Amino acid sequence: MALDSKVPKGPIKDKWTDYKNHINLVNPANKRHIDVIVVGTGLAGGSASATLAELGYNVKAFAYQDSPRRAHSIAAQGGINAAKNYQGDGDSTYRLFYDTVKGGDYRSRESNVYRLAEVSANIIDQCVAQGVPFARDYGGLLDNRSFGGVLVSRTFYAKGQTGQQLLLGAYSAMNRQIARGKIEMFNRHEMLDVVIVDGKARGIIARNLVTGEIERHSAHAVVIASGGYGNVYFLSTNAMGSNVTAGWKVHKKGAYFANPCYTQIHPTCIPRSGDYQSKLTLMSESLRNDGRIWVPKHLDDVKAIKEGSKRPTELTEDQRDYFLERRYPAFGNLVPRDVASRAAKERCDAGFGVNATGEAVYLDFAAAFERYGKEQAKIQNISNPSEGKVKELGQAIVKAKYGNLFQMYEKIIDENPYETPMMIYPAVHYTMGGVWVDYNLMTTIPGCYAIGEANFSDHGANRLGASALMQGLADGYFVLPYTIGDYLADDIRTGQIPTDSPEFDAAEKDVTERIAFFINNKGTHSVDYYHKKLGKIMWDKCGMSRNEAGLKEAIEEISALRKDFWQNVNVPGTDTEYNEQLAKAGRVADFLELGELFAKDALVREESAGGHFREEHQTEDGEAKRMKDFQFVSAWEYKGEPKDAVLHKEELAYENIEVKERSYK
């Protein structure tokens, strides 16, 4: 099947408006007879469920957590971008579009990104109307901060809990529709397969995680909003339950999976401390607004710090290497995430890592304390303030901005970051790859859509900070509700989809057989044993930098591990009760397939772009080297084993942006 991205014709700034003016609509009376399934209730799924229900469709929403409010969007800290230009610093729709395409290393689809930038301003209006308590200045107007990879302040925030507040906003919109009966909410349920009838997605098989019951749910369209697959690395900043299963199931039923190798490794995470570690904790990128990143200039000092004979605060300015400021004077500490992460890795690989594992760099707020402290002293009319007073005043400002992050850090590391610089190291955070979708956000299965992090379309090879929340809500509130109507307009006479068809029988049979296998296998190793092994292969060979030999090994090793898993996995308990190990076994089984496709995708992509860094393809200064021949989306078609997956290419054309070397110097 040839890929058709269905991008409307016309100038980029008119595409979306024009498209909306010409699509088919479903009249309100008919919407009442149309059902839509939404899998996942994060920002994308939650906002889509609410809006579709408001429009009049019958929505069935599914979450594996005990409430939609707990989806992992809730953990996003820093903010959400929008081209409001409230700061009058030259922002515009075009500039947000430009920054996003450039930030994505020219590997995203122009038309989708422009639409995202176009609706971004509406998101802020919408959220404020819902009562989202964004930060405000003393005049009562909305405040902004700046994020990596851009030169304007366009990020709206609610303390360090922006994702939480936006998700609670979407959750409140859902609640209103749940109360009206327009959304039927299935908490503690997991989608285990999609059902295709006459070539169209017509329902799902879900498992009730409390009772173990297998359920059939039909609908006229299925929306996958199940987030990213960063947990393929075992250790990531994702929630423990985040998984690829919904996306992978639709992939196996015909949806192409795009750019699996594009993974974002976030620079400001708390370094790992031991083998028992279950997850990594991220601290918002906004910290880089005020924190300066450094390692000691001399290896002697590194040694002294590791031995405990020197403290980092004892090092003078000229003994420190502010490596981002040194290498990237224009953007400094605010270079995009992929660039910042690789620079930290480079220093640590050269032996300058400052903790016991050698995998940590400093994030220092001393300069911010001083800068804010002096400013506050002026405001408060304190003449000749002492050094201590300046620090105290400055710390108060920093505390107001990032207090919760400082507290979080202190609880985990047991060190006071107001007194000693924080230690940070990159960790897996977000996956730009995902299910391939066209301009309508429809996958290659008719009637099956993918939104938010689950799809691939907007961030190219690297996502800019504060853009995930923007994309999730844009897809859910403002894009999908239009595009899905165009498809559903053909379904007004279809009537309810029966669940007693052979297609449902077959899908349910597959699901129950797989569960029975897990329960009856009684093998020798736990599910986590395999997940950790997979994670180690992924991190070592498909992590921050990749090479041909490593990727080939990864493919072999993952394939062997998968075989072992299907022979020796041990799942305790039964299938008719709350059984977390059983749920996890299914998720890890899917990660074991995705991981191999991931490595294969990384192997085929003979270039460096954004989060995908191939050691063979770098400039003399060690920067990522993009190749013109690879200006395409890799969309993989499932053919059984991951090694047999077939590559389809969507060529990317840039008509409104000149493709340049991505420089932040």
Add this chain to the structure above:
Amino acid sequence: MNLTLKIWRQKDASSKGQMIDYKVTEISGSMSFLEMMDVLNEQLVNAGEQPVAFDHDCREGICGMCSMYINGEAHGPDRGVTTCQLHMRMFKDGDTITIEPWRAASFPVIKDLVVNRSAFDRIQHAGGYISVNTSGNTQDANSIPISKHAADEAMDAATCIGCGACVATCKNSSAMLFVGAKVSQYALLPQGQVEAADRVRNMVAQMDLEGFGNCTNTGACEVECPKGISLDNIARMNRELMKANI
């Protein structure tokens, strides 16, 4: 360190539960409490036993899933943290740690340490929202200035993660801190004024219907709340309810 764990085990909602003792060894102080539980569960799975079921997800203190009653305190002995952020450095070698699920009639046990908190969702369905469609045709976000003070206070209320520690802690199993926080968020903002009276009436009615107790001003909820939600929110809710009923 080596520890003895006394853990509540209950097969399902209808079975009778009991405390069972377990031993874990070589626990490091920089492990989180849930990582210590992972160690125990891996041990149990490898021994062919059923692992202890507990709710958890983000493991960074924001999703509100984790919910353990540790040594008689919701989320354990540390302050301002959820169970997943509690670290083992708070305990000593040789300690015996008692671990129970949230205990409240309105939060029935599903299995072991997992409870059903859907009552919280139903309270929100009753009015925890502003009735505005997500059409994108709302007015510009800056058209209504909101004082920084009001916005900050609303944010402090909105920071609630809905974990239920307040209910578990309260001798009356009252949910008033939770409901008060949601009512307050909207009561403090101009957007929430239109429906303020109905909202507080409906949410409080649902709260009572779910069987949560009333507040007797002990203040334990505020102390145990991982997000530091203030008792002021309960006062504000009472005031809103009074205003609505006059």
